[in-house]
Amino acid sequence: MDSTPKKKPTTNPPPPPPLPKFEDSPVFNFINSLSPIKPLKSIHITQTFNSISFPSLPVFTSPKRPNFPNPSRSSPPVSSNEGAVIIMDQLLEIFVPEIPTADHAATPGMQPPETVNPDAGEVGISSEAMELGSDEAEDENCDSFGNKPLLNLQSGNMPRRCLDFEMAGTPNTAATATAGGDGSIRGSSSSSSSFRCTLPGIGLHLNAIAATLKHENLSHPSSSASISSPNSVQDQPLMTSSATEIENPSHEPANLNGENLNLINPKKNGTLMENAEIGACKRCNCKKSKCLKLYCECFAAGVYCIDPCSCQECFNQPIHEAMVLETRRQIESRNPLAFAPKVIMNSDSFSELGDDSNKTPASARHKRGCNCKKSSCLKKYCECYQGGVGCSINCRCEGCKNAFGRKDESAVIETDTKQEEEGREHCLKNAEVQKDEDQQNSNSAVPSTPLGRCRSLIPLPFQLKRKLPSFIDDESSYRLSVRFKLEKQGIIQTETKFEKTPSADVMPETICNGCSSSTGVVKSVSPNSKRITLPPPQGDFRPLPSTRIGRKLILQSIPSFPSLTNLNSRVNGPSEL
DNA sequence: GAGTTTGAAACT
DNA sequence: CAGTTTCAAACTC
Incomplete structure (x- = not known):
């Protein structure tokens, strides 16, 4: 904490308006209107939407830190279909x-x-939070989660860095926040921590998924060929995402009941968040x-460079936030998916996998x-290999x-699966x-389409899509990890669960025959799949986990989301909230 | 740790 | 869109 080079220049955190304002906001109202969720945590959801509303969900808190085995992380037990739930809950x-x-x-920062x-x-x-939030605040935040590990991590002197590219438009971005700590990324650790608390699952770096998968595979001897990569070893603990959590090597078997998922447990959430960040190590x-x-892995991963980096003339730092954001923008303009996860999980996930753990599900592909x-x-x-996934027809590799x-x-x-696909298409x-x-x-406003009609195949009304890419992938990886873990532990006897995983397992009733599997899931990997076009322009989007979870009802009840535009505009313009 | 190999990213 | 160049990670020694 020496020179605080950049304390977010731009926005001065407007004194936090009291909660009431929140409730008055349109978003809040909207959320309120969502029946099921309402009682739950409307505010959170609001946030969720907000966070999600960014186009590519780019940055995330990514900690660049040494691997800290996360002792406290209790492996979250999860049942296969709980994964989505967890994510949503996260x-x-x-x-x-x-x-x-x-x-x-009481906490100022929070x-x-x-x-x-x-x-x-x-x-x-x-x-804002980051900046305002003193370390204390952060700590408290984290504490709220009972996430002690996070603190420890920080103390481990591995600062977290996060680029909030999405926030590019917004002056104070996570990045800034990161910078806020002290110019050096290190300093940011504290500030970033708050951020991490904020964007756990979502924050998972897009590319982290690949890493996650990789780690999953790597960490599971049984699961797949073991790849020994220096980084892997090193990062493994860090890179693991929520998925990892589940898989958590040294820990108790996942609780298949999934009743006590982290989702519910704040503490665990903290852990998850941490994990999410880990992805960007x-x-x-x-x-x-x-x-x-x-070319820069840090940049590509949506994180700022940090001490461990040996880069020269590095501009990927909080102090150069503007440049970073601008560059990112350019790259995205060129290739909207540039920062998207490199490894994508398809709906069919484990189906083809069978018991052959050495191979990743065809659905998980680069x-x-x-x-x-x-x-x-x-x-x-x-x-592909690096990402721990098999090659696909998308690959142009030779001698694969x-x-x-x-x-x-x-x-x-x-x-x-093509035929299957076609059937689904139909x-x-x-x-x-x-x-x-x-x-x-009925010209009724909202999609009241009966679930029974494959409606779920239709892009969720819920336009969160825009910004859930990484999140989604996270989920995918999560599922993968779960599976690996379960298999490893011999818990999974029936592949069925996974085979039908996404849709069938979770929302069977909502899907018509043949439509089940790919429903909510976009097979972005499959060139043949037209479904690929279903997702909105943002492309990365894949149906929210929620589509597959028991709480799907919640989503169903969600009218088309008020207007992302508004939300966005809100960001740029005066805040309604 | 230096040098080489490799393939993605960027450029033309 | 294909070909070329640049780049940095991965790899080898």
């Missing part, structure tokens, strides 16, 4: 600290207003890119595929021998037709 929980309840109210702070951007806490060695290109020529996809040069699944194998699977079409009919019949 989102909800994320904002817990923001709620003025109890202890937090005051609700911050959350609402327009400048803060969609993400609830953001820089990166360090680079850039010399010419100034850490402002995707977004773009690799182009390996000489490595045979057996080295980390290969992004990917231990996680070869391209040719994938192709076979693809073809097999169903989808029918569903949409039906939907149109319904709309004609």
Whole structure:
């Protein structure tokens, strides 16, 4: 904490408006209107939406820290279909600290207003909190979660860095916040902590998923070929996302009941958040890119460079926030998915996997595929391999021998599923037709389409989509990890659960035959899948976990989300909240 | 730790 | 969109 180079220049945190304002906000009202959730944590949800509303969910708190085994992290037991729930809950929980309840109210840093702070951007806490939030605040926040580990982590002197690219528009971004601590990223640790508290699951870096998967695989001897990568080893603990949590090697078996998921337990949430951040544990060695290109792992991961980095002329620092954001913007303009997770999980997830844990589910594949020529996809040069996933037909690799699944194998699977896909497509079409009919019949505002009609296949009304990419992936990885874990422990006897996982398992009733599996899930990996087009422009979006969870009802009751635009505008403009 | 190899990212 | 260059990680020694 020496020179605090940048204390978020831009926005001066408007004194946190008291909670009441919140409730008056349209968003709040909207949330309130959501029946099921309402009682739950409306505020949180609001935040969730906010945070999600950013297009690419870019940055996340990413801690660049050494691996700290997280002792306190109790492995969260989860049942396969609980994963989604957990994630959703995480989102909800994320904002817990923001709620003025109890202890937090007193905490300056954590005051609700911050959350609402327009400048803060969609993400609830953001820089404001960070900045305002003193270490104490942060601690408290974290404490609220009972997340002691986080604190420890910080003390471990691995600062967290986070780039809130999404907030680009907003002056005070997480990034700023990060900077806020002290110019040095290190200093940011404290500030960032608050952030992390805020954006746990969501914050998971897009690319982290791959890492997560990788780690999952790596960490599970049984699960897959073991890849020994320095980084992996090092980062593993850190990189693990919520998924990891589940899998948590040294810990008790997951609680299959899933009753006591972290979601519910604030403490665990803290852990999750931590995990989420972990995903971004990166360090680079850039010399010419100034850490402002995707060459830079840190930048690509949505995190600021930090001490461990050996980069030169690094601009990927809080003090250069503007530049970072601008650069990111440019890159995204060129390729909207540039910061999207490289590894994407398809709905069919484990189905093809069978018991062969060495291979990743065909559904988990590299977004773009690799182009390996000489490595045979057996080295980390290969992004697929690096991500712990098999190659797919998207890959243009030569002589693929990917231990996680070869391209040719994938192709076979693809073809097999193709027919399935078509059937689903058909169903989808029918569903949409039906939907149109319904709309004609009743011009009711909200999608009241009966669930029974594959409605779930239709993009959720809930336009959260916009910003859930990483989140979603996280979920995917989560599922993967769960599976691995369960398998490892011999808990899973029936593949069925996973096979039907996403949709079937969770919302069987909502789906028509044949539509089940891919419903909520977009097979972004499958070129053949038209469903790929379902997701909104933002592209990354994949149906929220919620679509697959028992609480789906909640989502169903959600009318089309008021207006992301408004939300966004809110960010830019005066805050209503 | 230096040098090489590799393939993604960026550029043309 | 294909070809080339640049880049930094991964790898080898």
